[in-house]
Amino acid sequence: MRVGRSYDQFCPAARALDVIGGRWTLLIVRELLLGPRRYTDLVAGLPGIGPNVLAERLRELGEAGILSRSRLPPPAASAVYELTGLGEAMRPVVDELTRWGLRFLGAPRPGERFQLGWLLGCVRAGFRPELARGLHETYEFRVDGDVFHLRVDDGTLDVRHGSAAEAACVVSTDLATFMAVGARLLTVEDALERRIAQLEGGLDAVGRAVTILGAHLEATNGRYGIIGAVGAGFRPEAARGIRETYEFRVGDFLFHARVDDGTVEMGQGPAPGPGPAAALITDLATLLQLGAGTLALEDAFADGSATPEGDPGAGLRMATAFGVVLGR
Incomplete structure (x- = not known):
């Protein structure tokens, strides 16, 4: 028709x-x-x-x-x-389009809106069906007032708005914590201990949800999760002629970026070789603000929420290559 x-x-x-x-x-x-x-x-x-x-x-x-x-x-x-x-x-088409679109996401543009529901497509796109064979369970999440649930049924996933009729666990938290746990920068146990998340139901069920839905760096080569988010902000035009490796230390999580004449390779763990030309030490909330352009690097250094290491010139090149606002 x-x-x-x-x-x-x-x-x-x-x-x-x-x-x-x-x-x-x-x-x-x-x-x-x-x-x-x-x-x-x-x-x-x-x-x-x-x-x-x-x-x-x-x-x-x-x-x-x-x-x-x-x-x-x-x-x-x-x-x-x-x-x-x-x-x-259309579900697999939209899921694949979401995966493909992550390459262009980068930092939010001025005036762009955001809703949690739009992020749920990323959750579905990162699902690992091979880890969910034989599992029949529903998980409910309440994030900044939005409620949705995930139903896993023997290697398939259904994501829906609203509460679940019967859930193995219910997790209440804010968006930053939800993203941090999903990116494996923060464990559920730590989030509960710090009282930035609340849990109803079994802790083991939450662990299974993170295992099959959270970022899997070893399988995605750093394309998703916080490594993918940082990599998506890379600006090739600002890195022409630069051949350096940079390191990011976000809490206990460590990853690096190897820049080679306008290209970048993201990886988990410390920078290979003799070490990074520059490193940024910060927390997840600050890193998200830097990536979104809502916090200048100069201000983050001034208030102690971020600390640089290495050659200052390399640090400036690192910030420029990843689109970080340097000062107001």
Whole structure:
């Protein structure tokens, strides 16, 4: 079925883009992959979309058989949109697009919005099915007021908004702690001891969730987790002619970046060879602020939240290569 404008090509890729290639269309699918959503939920999850555009896209997707509209039973009695089987078949496409898009994520741009629900695609994209064979368990997370749950069923994963009917564990925390545990910069035990996370249910269940959902550096070669986030901020144009290795020490976690004439290779552990030309010692919260450009390196040094080591000139080149704001 043709929806909207067409490429007029007898090609499966072109025909698919006829259906889901319009502006906002794929993001609507992204939202519905997390479960049925009311119209107001879609408006909240798609800031910037106009009501006329949203209504038109929903109509087009409905005509294409990708979503359906139904009404929840009382007492809710709300109309909701949900994906059909044809729409659910988009899940691996969206997951792979999310993995691919991590290469371009970098630091947030000025004016960019963020919602936790958008991060859940990264959680699903990093799932390790081979570690979840024979496991049937649900984990609930409450992060800065947002609630979602993850259902693992014999090597498959389903991520949904809202509370779980029955969860092996419920973890309540803030976004920075959630990201730190997922990136394996912070253990669940440490987060609980420091009271930056609360747990209902079994600690062993949380451990299983982190094992199958958290960053796996040995399998991803540093593409995901905090190493991937730092690597994504690399600016090749600022590193032409530079051949140096830098080290990042974030709490007890250590990784390095080897820069070679505009290219970078990220790795876990200390810098190889004679040692790094420069090193940055800091905590996760400060590193996230530096990467997002909300904290200048000069200010981080001044308040003691970050400490440099090595050659000062190399330290400046390191900051420039990774897009860190040097001063106000």
